[in-house]
Amino acid sequence: MNTSNLVIDTYGLSKKYGAIRALKPLDLKVARNSIFGFLGPNGAGKTTTIKLLLGLTRPTTGGGTMCGFDIVHDSLDVRRKIGYLAQNPHFYEHMTARETLRFRLRFFYRGPKAEIEQRIQETLILVGLDDKADRPIRSFSGGELQRLGIGLAQVNYPELLILDEPAASLDPQGRRDVLEVMNRLRKHATIFYCTHILDDVQQVSDSVAILNHGELVAQAPLQELLTGSEGPIYHIVMEGDARAAQTRLESLPWVAEIKVMLSETQTAWQVLVTDEAAAKSELLPMLVCEDHLCVLEFGRKKYELEDIFLSIVEGGKDVKQ
Amino acid sequence: MSSSSTLQPVVEHGWRNGLANLLRKENSLWWGTRKWLVQSLIWLFFSNGILAFLLWIIPLIDPSANNDLSASNIHELVKVFLQLELFFTTFGVIVLAQGLIVNDKKFGTAAWVLSNPVSRSSFITSKLISHGWAIFLILVLMQNLVMYVQLVLKSHSFYNPVPIVLAIGVMSLYLLFYLTLALMLGTLFDSTGSVIGIPIALLIGMSILPQILGNLLPWLVLILPSRLTDLTMAVGVGQSLPSSWHYPLVSTGILIVLFITLAIGRFSREEF
Numbered sequence: 001m002n003t004s005n006l007v008i009d010t011y012g013l014s015k016k017y018g019a020i021r022a023l024k025p026l027d028l029k030v031a032r033n034s035i036f037g038f039l040g041p042n043g044a045g046k047t048t049t050i051k052l053l054l055g056l057t058r059p060t061t062g063g064g065t066m067c068g069f070d071i072v073h074d075s076l077d078v079r080r081k082i083g084y085l086a087q088n089p090h091f092y093e094h095m096t097a098r099e100t101l102r103f104r105l106r107f108f109y110r111g112p113k114a115e116i117e118q119r120i121q122e123t124l125i126l127v128g129l130d131d132k133a134d135r136p137i138r139s140f141s142g143g144e145l146q147r148l149g150i151g152l153a154q155v156n157y158p159e160l161l162i163l164d165e166p167a168a169s170l171d172p173q174g175r176r177d178v179l180e181v182m183n184r185l186r187k188h189a190t191i192f193y194c195t196h197i198l199d200d201v202q203q204v205s206d207s208v209a210i211l212n213h214g215e216l217v218a219q220a221p222l223q224e225l226l227t228g229s230e231g232p233i234y235h236i237v238m239e240g241d242a243r244a245a246q247t248r249l250e251s252l253p254w255v256a257e258i259k260v261m262l263s264e265t266q267t268a269w270q271v272l273v274t275d276e277a278a279a280k281s282e283l284l285p286m287l288v289c290e291d292h293l294c295v296l297e298f299g300r301k302k303y304e305l306e307d308i309f310l311s312i313v314e315g316g317k318d319v320k321q
Numbered sequence: 322m323s324s325s326s327t328l329q330p331v332v333e334h335g336w337r338n339g340l341a342n343l344l345r346k347e348n349s350l351w352w353g354t355r356k357w358l359v360q361s362l363i364w365l366f367f368s369n370g371i372l373a374f375l376l377w378i379i380p381l382i383d384p385s386a387n388n389d390l391s392a393s394n395i396h397e398l399v400k401v402f403l404q405l406e407l408f409f410t411t412f413g414v415i416v417l418a419q420g421l422i423v424n425d426k427k428f429g430t431a432a433w434v435l436s437n438p439v440s441r442s443s444f445i446t447s448k449l450i451s452h453g454w455a456i457f458l459i460l461v462l463m464q465n466l467v468m469y470v471q472l473v474l475k476s477h478s479f480y481n482p483v484p485i486v487l488a489i490g491v492m493s494l495y496l497l498f499y500l501t502l503a504l505m506l507g508t509l510f511d512s513t514g515s516v517i518g519i520p521i522a523l524l525i526g527m528s529i530l531p532q533i534l535g536n537l538l539p540w541l542v543l544i545l546p547s548r549l550t551d552l553t554m555a556v557g558v559g560q561s562l563p564s565s566w567h568y569p570l571v572s573t574g575i576l577i578v579l580f581i582t583l584a585i586g587r588f589s590r591e592e593f
Contacts, residue, residue: 051592056432056435056592057592058592076438076440079437080438084436088429089433090428090429090430091430091433092346092430094350094354103346107339107342107437107439108330108437108438109329109330109331110329111326111329119328
């Protein structure tokens with residue numbers, strides 16, 4: 001990956017708290033304008049990583065760059081380029097949402113009051129808090145706080161948004177809204193976010209990294225991860241006598257294995273191939289030409305992220321790109 | 322997202338990053354709410370209440386009481402006022418400053434603020450300047466001004482304000498000592514108990530230390546910040562000053578600088 005295209009690039013970044021190694025040396029690469037899901041079980045070191053990136057905690061070893069600036073020595077420059085939403089966001093409770101947005105925006109910009117207020121209003125509308133803008137934050141629900149946090153993180157139009165569990169305390173509708181906001185923001189910014197909600201990651205992310213026990217155990221584009229580590233597998237469901245087709249298929253050099261599942265009227269295959277190009281062009285036409293065989297389903301087998309996540313976290317697989 | 326923005330990036334350097342905005346926010350805690358009014362009324366009651374009682378209420382209750390304000394009487398009243406003012410405002414400063422840093426650490430707002438382009442020095446400095454200024458205006462300047470007006474109105478004569486101005490200066494240094502101490506303790510501890518307890522213990526300790534160590538360590542007694550209370554009263558009534566009058570001024574000034582340095586140093590190493 002071209003380093004100039006990286007918005008986060010760490011090398012050997014680690015953190016120890018006394019004898020506890022919260023984060024083992026981490027080499028993390030996040031491409032510009034991507035939505036990057038940072039996954040891991042509780043206590044895996046995700047929040048520690050974020051705090052190290054933000055300069056809220058000092059690394060024990062290693063370092064890195066964010067938006068082209070050194071995370072240790074140029075932390076203030078880094079923070080000018082980013083927006084951050086903490087896992088449990090805390091803001092000044094006596095302030096209103098509008099005042100809080102104004103407070104944060106003034107760290108970044110000065111200029112005509114009308115334009116500042118317009119930016120604030122746009123943000124309030126974006127996160128659906130325009131009708132609660134002038135209420136003190138102390139009266140906000142968890143979901144409203146979370147949405148305000150997202151608004152605050154993006155009000156300065158950052159190059160990089162770092163969101164720690166952005167949808168954790170939201171109801172399904174709130175979660176959907178947050179994903180929509182993230183999708184809208186991806187045109188303007190890179191989004192690096194931690195979550196436990198793997199379904200959300202699968203919906204919006206381009207790339208993911210999985211951290212387990214403070215160690216990076218997987219980092220890859222999402223689609224690559226979802227194809228699994230076994231190799232391309234095609235899932236086929238047919239009706240009719242498939243024995244002749246199976247024999248023919250097994251003789252092909254690019255077919256590594258066929259798993260057969262029989263039901264009363266249907267036959268299901270999982271065909272592991274070694275040459276995907278050949279499989280793409282030849283597999284389906286071959287089956288369609290077979291007499292007495294009707295192909296009901298055909299497609300590349302897709303894994304759920306949850307399966308991949310659990311197999312990596314529980315099975316100790318290493319899928320670094 | 323608008324691309325035709327005329328907003329200009331804020332350009333601040335080094336330790337001043339974020340200072341202007343933080344000052345605005347901290348000032349708004351006093352002047353953007355009714356806190357200034359509430360605190361003004363509280364301190365008017367504590368600091369000027371007794372003086373008002375002596376000057377205005379007692380003559381109403383007992384018309385035969387001596388109602389003349391001679392120069393010596395005025396000096397006595399100024400002394401009483403300054404004594405009470407110092408006593409109450411010292412506690413006031415400690416109480417008002419107790420949560421300035423600790424609460425931000427405890428409730429996670431410090432971590433959020435510091436995720437913005439804000440230097441840690443600015444964070445501490447903004448608290449010191451804005452709260453120090455508000456305390457000076459409301460607890461010190463306003464109270465001394467009201468005291469002075471009361472005396473002038475009662476005596477129907479002009480009273481030289483210079484000694485009062487000097488007393489305000491010494492008193493402010495004394496209160497700044499406690500404010501910076503509380504800020505420093507806020508960076509060291511995570512509970513307000515320690516931030517209140519240690520200055521109060523110090524306040525009591527400094528009042529009894531001269532009796533215990535007066536003979537053993539006479540130089541220590543001379544440089545104790547608590548000597549500023551005597552100095553405040555002495556300059557407030559225009560008394561002649563002892564030859565060592567500047568010692569506590571210098572030592573307190575040094576301690577204030579030390580506390581601020583330690584507070585910034587400790588807070589800069591804080592991990593969130």
